[in-house]
Amino acid sequence: MKNAEAAEFHDFVTARWARLVRTAYLLTGDRHHAEDLTQTTLVRVYQGWNRVRASESPDAYVHKIMVRCNASRFRKRRVTEHLGDPPDNGVADATDQVAHRRALVAALQELPKRQRAVVVLRFWSDLTERETAEVLGCSTGTVKSQTHRALLRLRQHPALIAAAHEELTMGVTNS
C-alpha cells in the first residue's frame, strides 16, 4: 500500500471505527465480540482497500464484509464465551430505557442472522432496501420479507411495545 493510500485508510479507520463497533455490537450482542469483529472487518478492508475505495459506496462495501465476517465467526473459530455481561454504563440513565435497550439487544440475538442483519442495516445503519439487498447479496423483495418477519417477531417484545407507546405518546403530545 502506498503512503497516500495508507493515509487514506488511516483516516477511514479513524472516522469509522466507533460507528462500526456499534454496528458490530448490534450484530453480535457482545461488546468484546464487537471489537473483534470490527478489527477483523477492517483487516479485510485493508487487504482489499483498492476495491473498497473504488466502490460506489465504501460504507456499504464495509458493511458487506462485516456481515460476512460475522456469519463465519463461529464457523471458523470455536469461540467459548465465559464473559458475563459488562457492568452498566457508569453514567446515570433512566433505568427503564437501559432495560429496554438491553432487552432489545437480547431480542435481536434471538433473530435468525439474516433477519438481524436486515434490522441493523435498515434501522441503525439507515441503508435503503436496495443497499441492504446489495450488502446481503439478495433481492430487495427478500429484504422486504425479512424485515417484515423480523418486525413481526420483535413487535411482540415488551421493550419494543413500550418504545412504540412512547413514540405514539410523544406524537400525540407534539401534535
Add this chain to the structure above:
Amino acid sequence: MTEHSDDAQQAGLRTLLTGAAEDVLPASAPYDAIVGDARRRIRVRAIGGSALSVVALGAAVAVGVSSFAGGADATRAASGGNGPGAAALTPATSPGAQAAKPQAAPPTTPVAPFAPTSTPAEEPIHYGKTVIAQGVFKGVPWTLARELTKKDGVVVPVPGGETKQTMVFDDTYFVGPNSLRDRGAGGGGTSPDNISALLKHFSYPNADLASSTSVTCLGVGAMDNSWKKENSSPYGISFVSGIVAAKVARVQVVFKDGTTQDATLVAAPADEDGKYFYLPFANQSWHSPGGTLVYYDAQGKVLKPKQDAFSQF
C-alpha cells in the same frame, strides 16, 4: 396493527437501536494492530499462493507423466483410433505414445516435497475469555478478564539468538464502565500444550514467582487519543495486577511513598496452577506512582528477598 402504529414501532425501534448502540463507547481504533494483522495475512496468502503454484505445477507434471505412461489410448482415440487391438499395445511400443513423448518430459522425482515446507501459518486459536474477578471501587464497577490466544510464529528471544515458536498468550485486561479493554498485561507466552505454565514468561526476572505484573489506568482506553492525555485518568482508578505462582500466599504492594496494601489473590481457572492478583487504588494520573511488589509464602516468609528482584511497577 394500524399503519400509524407501525410507523411508531419502526421509529421506536430506531430510537432503541440508536440508544443501545450508543451505550457502547469504543476506544481509539487499534490501527497498528489492524494493519499488522492485514500485512501478516497478505504475506501468508502469498506464501500459500506460491505453495499452491508449486503443487499445481507438480500436479500438471504428474498428469503429464500419467498421460505419457498410460494416456496412449486417449492420444490414439483423438487421432481416430487403431481398432480394438490397439488397446493391447504397451505405451513403449505405441506410436501414439511415441508421438506424445516430447510433450511429457517427465522428471525423475516427484515435485510434492515442496509443499510441506511452505505451509502457511495457522490462524490464531482463541481459547476464550474468562472473568477472573469483578467488583466496585469508589462506586465504579470493573471486571478483570483474561483471554488466551495461541499464535504461530512468535519470535522469542533465547540465549544465542531468536527462534519462532507457537505460543499461548495471556492477555489480561480490565473492563471499566465504558466496557472497553484497558490492557492489563500482554504476553505471558508459554508452551501451547501447557497453558497452566503461564508463569514461565521469558522476559520476567521472577519467572518462577510472578508474571505479567502491570499497572492499568481504568478507562484510559475509552479516551480519544488517550496516549496524548498523559495526565488524566478517566475514573481516577488504577490497578496493580499480575499472575503469581501457586506457592505465593500473599502479595504486598509497597508504594513509593511508603504506604503498603495487600492485593487480592484469585485462583486461576481450573487446571491452571497459578493465581491472579489485583489491587485497585486511587490514582488521578495516567502514570503509575511506582513501587514494588513483595511476595510471601504461606508461612509468611518473603520469597525472592533480594530487593532488586522485585517487580517494579
